[in-house]
Structure formats: C-alpha cells, structure tokens
Amino acid sequence: MHRTRPALVLAALSVSACLLAGCSTGPGDESDRTKVSTAAARAAGTPHIRLNTTDGQKHVSVRRGGRVTVEAGKIAKVSLSTVNGRVVHGAVSADGRTWAPDAVLDHGTAYRLTVVAAGAEGQKETKKVAFTTVAKTDRFTGTFTPDSGSTVGVGMPVSFTFDKAITDKKSVESAIEVSSSSGQAVAGHWFGAQRLDFRPQQYWKAHSTITVKIHLDGVKGAEGAYGEQDRTVRFTVGGSQVSTVDASKHQMTVVRDGKTLKTLPITAGAPNSTTWNGQMVISEKLISTRMNGASVGFAGQYDIPDVPHAMRLSTSGTFIHGNYWAPDSVFGNSNVSHGCVGLNDVKGGNDSGQHAAWFYDRSLIGDVVVVRNSGDGTIAPDNGLNGWNMSWEQWKAGSAR
Secondary structure (H helix, E strand, O other): OOOOHHHHHHHHHHHHHHHHOOOOOOHHHHHHHHHHHHHHHHHOOOOEEEEOOOOOEEEEOOOOOOOEEEEOOEEEEEEEEEOOOOEOOEEEOOOOOEEEEOOOOOOOOEEEEEEEEEOOOOOEEEEEEEEEEOOHHHEEOEEEEOOOOOEEOOOOOEEEEEOOOOOOHHHHHHOEEEEEOOOOOEEEEEEOOOEEEEEEOOOOOOOOEEEEEEEOOOOEEEOOEEEOOEEEEEEEEOOOEEEEEEOOOOEEEEEEOOEEEEEEEOEOEOOOOOOOEEEEEOOEEEEEEEEEHHHHOOOOOOEEEEEEEEEEOOOOOOEEEEEOOOOHHHOOOOOOEOOOEEEEOOOOOOOOOOHHHHHHHOOOOOOEEEEEOOOOOEOOOOOOOOHHHOOHHHHHHOOOO
16 A cells, blocks of 8 residues: 555654654564554655565466556566566556556466666665466356346346355455445345345335446455456446236236336236245346246146247246237136246237237336235245345345455
8 A cells, every 4th residue: 555755754753753762662563663664765765566476476367467566666677478488578657656568468377577676866676576377277257247337127136156166255255346326235145156146125226326346356266266357347227116916816016116007917827836926036038038848847838939028037937928828818817827927918029009018118127026925935035136035134144244
C-alpha cells in the first residue's frame, strides 16, 4: 500500500522523539522499527521494488506474473525471459514506476525476472526472482449468469458454476463481490463444491443495477485449481413481476410493480405428476422447444417437438409453456400436465392473442413464478435458480465467509 509523504515524515519524527526521550521497546517492537525505518528510507528517496511473485513461486498468474512496481524511485532496467532464453518484451509506464509484459505469459512456463530501480539521489535496488506460471491443466473457470449488460427479473440470483470442485470456498467466495445500487446486503451460498449463488434477503429492488466484481486471478480454489478470471460485470433489474399459480383453482395471477396485469386460466400437473410448489425463477426462454418424457422420467408418454413459448423453471424439467394439444376446456378447469404449468396456445405459437404468447412477451429471465396448492412438496433450492425457497438465515449459513 502507498503511504503519503506526510505520514512517512511524521513516522520518522515520532521515532526520533522516542529516542530523545529514552523510550524503551519490547521484543515485539522490532517489526515496527523495521517498518518505520523502511518508510523513512522511502521518504528519503530510496527505491523499493514490488513484484507480484516471490522467488521459486509456482502456479503464478499469466496475467500478473512479471509485473513490476517501484516506489520512491524509477525503473532503470527490467529483464524477463524464459529459462530457455526467450526474451519477453514489455513497456515502462510514462512515470517510470511500473513495467508490464506486452502480452500475457505462457502457461506452465518457467521465467527469470531481474529488476533494477534507481532513486532520486542515485540509490539503486536490484531484485531477481525465478517463477513458474500456472499450467493450463491447473486452472479453474466459473461460468456465471446473468450476462453482463442484460436486463433481468427481480428474482435472478448471480450464479457461478465452477468446472472443478472447490475446497477453499472462503478464498473463492471472498474474491467475488456482488453489490446493488439499491444498497441491499448480498450473501453467497454454496450448493455443493462447484456452485455458488448470490442473492439479497428479499428480491432485488426493481430498476436497480447489480455489479459483480470477479477477482479470481491467482486465487487457489483447490489443489490443481487456480483462477484466472478478473473482470467486472453489470446487469440491470427490470420491473418487479411475480406471477402466482394456484394449482387448485387452475389459474395464474400476474402482478407487476404491485399492479395485477391479468389472471390467466392454466393447467398444472395431474394428480400422479403434480407440479412443484414454491418460488421458481425463469432461467431460460425458448420460443419453441422439444419436450420428451424420457428426459424427465416419463419415457414413452409424450414427445412433442414444437412446444411453443417455453420458459424453464427448474433444472429437472419444470416449464411454464404454451399448450396447443389439450382441449380448451381444461384451462381453468383441470390439471392434466406431467408437472409443467400450461397456458392455452396454438401450434406454431404464432397467435399473439393466446395466453401463452401474452405471458411470454411480458416475461423476463429472472421473473418469479410462485406455485401453490399443487399437492406436491416445495422445490429444492438448487433445482434451478430457486434459492428463494430458503430463509435468509439458511441462506447465509451456506456462505463460506
């Protein structure tokens, strides 16, 4: 950390005053004296080189390895090369205080770095280190949703899925910061070793902006698993749309920003294939998709290649979608589906006047669909983006921080 020059001068004066007064120091004060003398040296113009690596370090970031910063002086010379002698070119900043390679380093490669820095009065400091960058096979990556720049519903969590099992969950979670322009507190929750979601206590405030700062570069998630991602993601929350399905009444009420837009007749899961209860988040929108019963435990019972206006509510295959094959009489009167919520539609889905088209056109990924009175249990929080089915206390208990 940089210290301002006034603070350094005061520190040096404090030491002088202590010595003049005959102050005594205990065994634990040696490190403090070292820090003060170092600070005083910097104040006097002695150069100090800071590197992102230590001598002999392994698994070094290919983006940060080889970077140089000089305090209270300027860079006089930098030499970075592989152990095989291939020179890595770089550039010094305009103020002469930093140096960086022209490109990211190679993975799994041994390097030697020599830096010479000069102070204002000709003092010099030299540092030499050897290090090895992280191998490609020792990396881990987190894919995440939602995408940067997207507009989502109030129920959309920030969800990371890592391609390797994470054992140091605290380090990984601490390297990801999620904040809202609304000021809502946000907490993470681990579902197993490879999934980490973030959400506030209540749904996001409508029309807020969510910022996700990902600083995983160089973070060790487990043996043989080092992060490389370093970026900032921002997305916007749209209006607050929460639709409530009452399976026993065969209807869904759509409410946006506190105002009821419409109550629609639906058909939910039949008695032997009931729909999950609970708060579910739309995680995917498909204008048309194939639904095959074999993928959800109903092999041979249905295979529909062109289901219109389909919106996913769970990983296990729960959708709210258009239904053109059931008679009009079932909507609002009976439950006949295999666990999905069906809205009246036409084959091809090209009639904007149908209920399914109306709802699809007015829904965002991240909008919430709440199902009640279906006769089934509550959906598991990790079955889709459905962590809202946990209390805030349960949610925070799953954080590694």
